Amino acid sequence: MGSIRLVRHAQASFGADDYDVLSLRGHKQAEILRKHWATPSLPRSLWAATGTLRRQMNTARTALHSLNVVEDERWNEFDEASLLSWLPPKRHDLSTQQFQVRLNLALSEWIAKGADSHGESFIGFQDRVLAGFEDATTQAGSGSVATIFSSAGPIALVASHLLSGDASLFLRLNDVLINASITTVIVGRTGPRLLTFNDHGHLPKSHVTFR
Incomplete structure (x- = not known):
């Protein structure tokens, strides 16, 4: 039996001109993740991948600095900027809670449109993420660990499909994912199964963030 660790990227720069940059926190x-995985009792990752967004790649480089990491755009987040194009370009005037409410409204509309959407549709997003996950399961052979650095959206989508067989839990799960959290999937003869979701026990309370 193998396993896949799905890691949400560390905190990016909400409210800044360029969101796709890790904040100081x-x-x-990411450093806490690296130290956590250095614990002798924890299994070492033999294969790792990351989306191509800077916040994902930089989290991976810090957390797994000694391991070659494959870049795979299928693990990128949905196009948040496109979905929220009706919002002001800067987020300085929005709290994280206000922003999440607006994002959820936009996501609900996007999901309802199905394949009929400007830019990437929700169906297209779902297909690419699940294709990336299927490929990752082949890397999680018996006794091995694969680690993937992604974002809340792809991780929530995978977890929803593992729990319910569809995307019906996507919005609820996407809402609660914590930065630098670990979602673990075990892969055995019966296929992939969700073992843990959104584990953040390695983070001190002062470093638990949602955005």
Whole structure:
């Protein structure tokens, strides 16, 4: 039996001109991940992948600095900027809670449109993420660990399909994912199964963030 660790990227720069940069706290979260995985009792990752967004790649480089990491755009987040194009370009005037409410409204509309959407549709997003996950299961052979650095959206989508067989839990799970959290999937003869979701016990309370 193998396993896949799905890691949400560390905290990015919410409210800044360039969101796709780790914050100071985000860098610390990634370092905490590296130290956590250095514990002798924890299994070592033999294969790792990351999306191509900077916040994902930089989290991976810090947390697994000694391991070659494959870049795979299928693990990128949905196009948040496109979905929220009706919002002001900067987020300085929005609290994280206000932003999440607006994002959820946009996501609900996006999901309802199915394949009929400008840019990447929800169906397209779902297909690429699940294809990436299927490929990852082949890397999680008996006794091995694969680690993937992604974002809340792809991780929530995978977890929803593992729990319910569809995307019906996507919005609820996407809402609660914590930066630098670990979701673990075990892969055996009966296929992949969700073992843990959104585990953040390695993070001190002062470094638990949702955005």
